[in-house]
Amino acid sequence: MGYSERGNQEWQKDQEKGQTTMADILDGKALAATIHGEQAEKVAFLSKKVGRPPGLAVILVGDDPASHTYVANKRKACHRVGIYAPDINLPASATTDAILEAIDTFNRDPAIDGILVQLPLPSHVAKDKVLLRISPDKDVDGFHPANLGLLVAGEPGLVACTPRGVITLLDRFKIPIAGKHAVVIGRSLIVGKPMALLLLNRDATVTICHSKTSDLAAQARQADILVAALGRPEMIGRDYIKPGATVIDVGISRGTDGKLKGDVLFEEVRQIAGAITPVPGGIGPMTIATLLDNTIDAYRFHAGLTA
Ligand code: GUN
Numbered sequence: 001m002g003y004s005e006r007g008n009q010e011w012q013k014d015q016e017k018g019q020t021t022m023a024d025i026l027d028g029k030a031l032a033a034t035i036h037g038e039q040a041e042k043v044a045f046l047s048k049k050v051g052r053p054p055g056l057a058v059i060l061v062g063d064d065p066a067s068h069t070y071v072a073n074k075r076k077a078c079h080r081v082g083i084y085a086p087d088i089n090l091p092a093s094a095t096t097d098a099i100l101e102a103i104d105t106f107n108r109d110p111a112i113d114g115i116l117v118q119l120p121l122p123s124h125v126a127k128d129k130v131l132l133r134i135s136p137d138k139d140v141d142g143f144h145p146a147n148l149g150l151l152v153a154g155e156p157g158l159v160a161c162t163p164r165g166v167i168t169l170l171d172r173f174k175i176p177i178a179g180k181h182a183v184v185i186g187r188s189l190i191v192g193k194p195m196a197l198l199l200l201n202r203d204a205t206v207t208i209c210h211s212k213t214s215d216l217a218a219q220a221r222q223a224d225i226l227v228a229a230l231g232r233p234e235m236i237g238r239d240y241i242k243p244g245a246t247v248i249d250v251g252i253s254r255g256t257d258g259k260l261k262g263d264v265l266f267e268e269v270r271q272i273a274g275a276i277t278p279v280p281g282g283i284g285p286m287t288i289a290t291l292l293d294n295t296i297d298a299y300r301f302h303a304g305l306t307a
Contacts, residue, residue, distance in 0.1 A: 012244060023247070023273040026173055028165075032285035035168075036081055039292050043082040046299070054299035055084040055112040056140065056291075059102055061125065062092035067118050074116070077288045083295055084111060096126045100133050107135045113302050114140035114295040119190075137301060140294040142194065151194055154201045158294050163195035165286030166227060166248050167202065168293075175246050175275065178203035181222050185209045185236075185263075186229030191250055195227055216240070228263040236264040244274035250283050 047053045056078055060071045078085035088102060099117070106112045115138045121127050136146035142160040150157030170177060182204040186192035192208065200206045209219050211230075220226055220240035228236050229250035241247065251263030262279030270276050277283055300306050 165290035183223035
């Protein structure tokens with residue numbers, strides 16, 4: 001049993017005895033594979049009952065190579081677990097109206113439970129108009145104001161995939177949340193804000209930090225659970241970490257050497273943290289697993305299977 005299950009006090013006792021070990025690695029890739037296996041069983045069972053599989057429309061606009069890779073991974077994961085996922089690729093020249101039309105088609109399509117428009121969109125497209133057009137019950141990204149409102153109210157609704165994936169990872173690794181001090185670095189609508197609200201809804205004491213926060217390291221050092229979602233490669237070093245803390249690295253950027261880098265200096269921080277997610281192989285695969293969970297939740301809702 002590692003530190004993630006034993007907690008900070010145990011870590012400190014071991015340190016006093018000179019018996020520190022490296023942080024537990026929270027293997028999101030392996031966990032996501034386990035979850036995909038469970039999803040495949042669930043989908044096979046429910047598809048028989050409902051008479052159709054769940055459906056997810058992933059809409060890709062333009063030629064951004066990173067977006068193409070992300071979307072290919074999402075569609076592949078859908079096919080692997082038995083979710084119907086048609087390819088919708090629109091040219092970079094697609095107008096806002098053309099994208100709205102595609103969304104309207106899928107809003108009406110009873111074979112489609114979830115709609116995701118991959119971001120970023122080309123700069124000529126009215127992004128807010130596009131995201132608002134997705135029916136809230138098919139909004140598997142959780143970006144629609146109706147779903148954001150439910151999250152603020154602590155009511156059930158569709159929640160952004162990355163932050164929901166972080167909560168799933170903490171739960172599966174039995175890392176307690178209630179009563180803990182969580183510090184979220186980043187205030188984006190995709191990660192930081194929903195992450196803070198999810199942690200708050202699970203009874204953590206939550207601090208949100210951002211680019212204007214003074215003495216960020218001192219704030220971060222208060223964290224039992226530190227979520228780094230600032231998008232600055234390898235900025236979080238040992239000075240930001242309370243010994244034994246759980247460190248969740250949401251950052252992902254490609255270095256000049258072509259390698260993927262997180263926001264956390266992994267080799268340095270793992271010597272002081274209690275548990276840590278790697279990049280790659282941490283939160284990235286959990287985001288995709290959660291997209292499929294959201295799609296299955298929307299499907300169950302459309303099929304009248306939710307209480
Ligand atoms: N681009 C990068 N992350 C995301 C995400 O979570 N959802 C969508 N739609 N696009 C993204």
